[in-house]
Amino acid sequence: MRFIISLPQRSPARGLLFALATLMLLLATGCYHSPYKSKARAPIPCDSSVVSALINKDSLRVATVSSSTSYFIYKDEQLGYEYELAKLLAKTLGKAMKVVVAPNTAALFQMLDSALVDLVITPQAVTVSAQKHYLFCGPEEISGQVLVQRNDKGLQVKSVTDLIGKKVTVMARSRFADRLQHLSKEVGGGIDSVIISDEALSAEDLIGKVVDHSIDYTFADEQIARIARTYYHNIDISVNVGFGQRLRWVVRKDNECLAKWVDKWAEAASHNLAYKKIWRRYFEMGKDELDDLTGPQRPRIDMPPGRISKYDLAFSILSKHHSFGYPWQLLAAIAYHESRFNHGASAWSGARGLMGIMPRTGQRHGATVDQLMDPEVSIRVAIFCLKAFRAEFPDIADEEERLCFTLAAYNAGPGHIADARRLAAKHGKNPNVWENNVETYVKLKKEPQYYNDPVCKHGYLRGTETVRYVRNVLDTYKKYLPIKNKNF
Template identity: 40%
Template sequence: MPNHRLSLILLFILLLSVSACLNKHRSTGEAEKYDLPQMKDSGELVVLTLYSSTSYFIYRGQEMGFQYELSQQFAKSLGLKLRIEVARNVPELIHKLRNKEGDMIAYNLPITKELKDSLSYCGEEIITHQVIVQRAYGKVRPLTDVTQLIGKDVYVKPGKYFDRLVNLNKELGGGIHIHSVKGDSITTEDLITQVYQGKIPYTVCDNDLARLNTTYYPNLNIQLSISFDQRSAWAVRKDCPLLEQAATKWYKENLTSPAYKASTKRYFEISKSIIHSPILSLREGKISHFDKLFKKYAKKINWDWRLLASLAYTESNFDTTAISWAGAKGLMQLMPATAHAMGIPTGKEQNPEESIKAAIKYISSTNRSLRMIPDKKERTKFILASYNAGLGHISDAMALAGKYGKNKFVWRNNVENYILLKSNEEYFTDPVCKNGYFRGIETYNFVRDIMSRYEVYKKKIKK
């Protein structure tokens, strides 16, 4: 019996020793360095960012965004595969980095003394400031000095823009009519659109967001600065000096590279608006030079050829050489990956017949994905919306419509309202949304423009 007890005691001591060793090994493992060499061993760079029009978003099924493209270029230079992790806001971004849920933040993170104590800034130091967004021309001359804001109506969202205006108003001795726009469904980009439309005279935003929006609305003036410069950059943990050095070195060496310049041009310089021309020949009953092809291929999906022509007009203005800011090519403006998946041979993306054939395949595929929408005419609007935005964002808008008591199988005044709200953080971070931020106003207008032009075609051009 004593031997049995002794055996149990020895076994217990052995188990304690093994447990202590395992705990020691685990704690050592947790404290292990995870810098660039370890990332290279894993083969992956995990980048943290936020959804926005200037950082990261999904467009027509493809990942896009200025910060995303720079991250991709940086990861490639290291021979690493890029993985994006999206946070809801800046505090969560910082928490995820500190918690080792990502290797670096690729976002214009404000440089502050508080953050410098726990993070290391890297890459290029970006200087941003707040600007007045106003119309470049019209009945009223653009403001050129902050003192001219006295007596003017400025519309802003609550937060940093509102706070800056309040401070500026005090500095000037009062007189600026500051309107705090508190509607949940209104974003800063919505206010910029309202300035462009002449609905409001002025709003405020950061200069990088303002620059991006001038590519959609060329009649905007964004020259008047109303704040001090704010420095911002990418960031890594303090214990990643090698990654910090690599990012800073890469930035210095690549600021003038073709890839970096192309990304800057894509988001901040190339116009995203198309100048449209009238019907080719009303007398001859011709919409375009491609009417025969529209008639030939529209039959395959049971569409009126004039609707297909309206889609092509909105996409490319019937320009077979057109290449969009996002890289979509040809008459029907399919993204390269989509074009090849739909059978367009490499190098034939701008061939009009190949482009139309591929578009028909894509429309047919989208139609199958949306067969839960019973009304065929209604489904056509959803197909057009998906053609512009990608199916993922339309699915999100349908889910939001259903959640908020609207008919998710009806586009106008139902789902279209929620594609607009996909640019609002409250909505694109909703658990029913799987595809994040999206500039929905483009899709909203896209469907409405095509359908209204189709009605004009029906009245003026024989079937």
């Protein structure tokens, strides 16, 4: 398997300020050690239970950064490929897992050096210099850059030499721009480089531009490209454009016992069904709302005039009973985009049932995972959630605006929307207006310089999907609103 972790980077000024603040704090507590200069300690003796290798015998403490691959929060659930692998490791160890989210890579090593965490799970490059100070362990990944192109037969290239005479679009001052420059020299010139300096755009945005035919080719980290392929089905990422690099988890040099145990676990886990399910969840399962659902297949039912779905009566009765505050057709529109009216649906994220409720959310409202497959339970929990989310925005007087924010919170979780509102205010936009204001910063929450901003509390979000979700639900709601069944 080949894939890559994309590590967040701060702007130089903000990064310097954070580094100075962190240094002062850690010096004050007497626990700072520079990255790659880990203080020598006596080796920790190994035993069969590996408990002696942990900071706290009751838990495994791991450090990570917020990103699309390592760790993120979605609908108030903790998710991420590396995060779920680490949970699997902790479960095998028989320990609880505690996660510490660092703002950048340097902070990861500071936490590790200071014995605040046992293990760094954001994979790091295995280099000669790093191996002098740290032990690398766990799943081994190979990082690299790939060409992102559409599956169009006329445009598809099979090797880097086929790029001669083609336009490749990358971001300015990025490793992709450097690689494109070197690659053009390697093939004897002739690759038409298009360098974009718009800081509001990212590699993920450029992948989207390939999809919508705005550009033909771009470069991306392989793992980001793998995830993008689960959203977009018309891209090809098979052509490598950079040399691969080994990436692994990291422990302190003195903690050889834990490193050996993690290696042993990883070797066995790679053949484990749970491990394979995690891989499939993040890198194979479709995440577009049209195809990210699994569950019992339901034959298409053609509804008579004046009907939206077979759940119309339940939408109407439950919305009145629980004083929903919106027409019942809004529930129908949400159900369409969450499950296509399939009460047995399960999404890649873990959202279940007719209204796409996350297990933890259901639990907070008194519903078990199995009960979420009951249409009436799902509708009831969705009403409770929507009412709670609407109450999160008492300062938004305009009801149409408030509905946009409520739907965004339903899709991404209210924490991310609160982050985007704070970002909007900070950058001179209106935090009470969705279109071209808060929605802009919802989309930008996939960029490290935004989700690592001090005003943000909830990290990475693939906000483009949230913005699309709000737009699609509102469009469907407007189509459904005139439908009023006379039977109720």
